[in-house]
Amino acid sequence: MNRKDAHVHNAIMQYSEKETDFESIRFVHPSLSHQEFNSIDLSTTIFDRKFDRPFYINAMSGGSAWTKKINAMLAEVARETHLPMAPGSVSAALKDPSVADSYTVIRDVNPNGFIMANLGADKTLEDAKRAVDLLEADAFQIHLNTPQEIVMPEGDRDFRKLEDNIVSIVEGLDIPVMVKETGFGMSYQTMHHLQSLGVRTIDVSGTGGTNFADIENARRENKEFAYMTDWGQSTAISLLEAQPLMNQTTILASGGVKNPMHILKSLALGASAVGMSVQFLHGVLTKGVPATIKMVEEYDEQLRLLMMVLDCQNIDDLLNTDLIISGKPAEWSRLRRIN
Numbered sequence: 001m002n003r004k005d006a007h008v009h010n011a012i013m014q015y016s017e018k019e020t021d022f023e024s025i026r027f028v029h030p031s032l033s034h035q036e037f038n039s040i041d042l043s044t045t046i047f048d049r050k051f052d053r054p055f056y057i058n059a060m061s062g063g064s065a066w067t068k069k070i071n072a073m074l075a076e077v078a079r080e081t082h083l084p085m086a087p088g089s090v091s092a093a094l095k096d097p098s099v100a101d102s103y104t105v106i107r108d109v110n111p112n113g114f115i116m117a118n119l120g121a122d123k124t125l126e127d128a129k130r131a132v133d134l135l136e137a138d139a140f141q142i143h144l145n146t147p148q149e150i151v152m153p154e155g156d157r158d159f160r161k162l163e164d165n166i167v168s169i170v171e172g173l174d175i176p177v178m179v180k181e182t183g184f185g186m187s188y189q190t191m192h193h194l195q196s197l198g199v200r201t202i203d204v205s206g207t208g209g210t211n212f213a214d215i216e217n218a219r220r221e222n223k224e225f226a227y228m229t230d231w232g233q234s235t236a237i238s239l240l241e242a243q244p245l246m247n248q249t250t251i252l253a254s255g256g257v258k259n260p261m262h263i264l265k266s267l268a269l270g271a272s273a274v275g276m277s278v279q280f281l282h283g284v285l286t287k288g289v290p291a292t293i294k295m296v297e298e299y300d301e302q303l304r305l306l307m308m309v310l311d312c313q314n315i316d317d318l319l320n321t322d323l324i325i326s327g328k329p330a331e332w333s334r335l336r337r338i339n
């Protein structure tokens with residue numbers, strides 16, 4: 001099976017309502033509310049631009065006939081719901097122009113949508129400019145994925161250029177750039193360092209959802225890297241790590257987000273918006289486009305209802321909710337040494 005198709009296949013095989021550290025983040029229930037459904041404002045600002053909903057379709061597919069169909073379906077969902085969307089890494093199209101249409105289909109289906117191009121940090125500014133042109137992209141995602149690369153037999157074995165590439169892409173593109181993880185989470189130190197390199201938007205993309213160590217290990221004949229299965233920080237823990245940086249950096253959350261409560265908890269922990277990958281993939285592949293559009297509308301409604309219970313009129317009000325942090329995130333915070 002083509003590698004891109006295997007990623008989709010394995011991600012769907014792996015899909016489950018597994019435990020994430022979101023269970024350890026709890027809202028303290030306030031019994032009084034002052035809210036009215038129609039006055040709840042779900043809008044958020046990222047890249048100095050206002051979006052109606054605080055969630056988006058995060059990077060996944062492209063590079064094959066099957067993933068072209070998937071991208072077309074995801075783009076239809078994005079078009080009908082006005083969600084921002086990123087396809088998977090465009091690197092396959094830069095190497096082989098014959099698969100470029102598996103990415104450009106997104107622009108064809110959704111000409112006016114907010115689309116983020118995506119490439120790994122191993123790619124140069126020139127590559128990034130080509131990816132942006134290909135998709136007429138509105139923003140750019142640079143992904144970090146060193147654990148995936150080492151488990152991948154054909155993965156990158158030289159990470160020396162990552163930092164230089166990030167700096168030149170952030171400085172050289174004339175659209176907003178974010179750096180994202182790929183389901184392994186980020187530490188305070190990583191985010192602080194990215195901030196010092198000029199990165200203004202970061203998606204922590206933590207553990208709890210799609211696990212690329214497992215996905216790549218499943219592709220290996222002898223499955224040697226099974227011990228990497230719990231590598232990384234959960235999304236909840238990554239958001240706790242990001243707390244001191246939130247004044248200067250827009251923090252986005254993804255990784256294991258599968259329902260409106262996960263979205264709300266991420267926003268309450270300071271994320272400005274929340275990305276979902278496998279949840280949308282699962283939606284379009286198992287239920288189809290209309291049902292996935294309906295899922296987005298239901299999320300919208302449930303977010304508004306839950307915000308009424310939390311007595312929050314808008315996303316910023318969520319920052320003032322009372323939270324109890326227990327379990328692994330609490331233990332992490334207690335034992336964490338920040339150098």
Ligand code: FNR
Nearest residue numbers: 008011059060088089143182209210255256277278
């Ligand atoms: C991904 N992800 C990803 N990320 C990225 O930056 N570039 C990419 O090409 C891909 N490819 C990809 C393929 C598939 C099939 C999946 C499911 C995911 C990672 C993704 O954007 C996200 O960071 C993680 O999947 C964690 O989020 P979920 O899936 O738990 O919501």
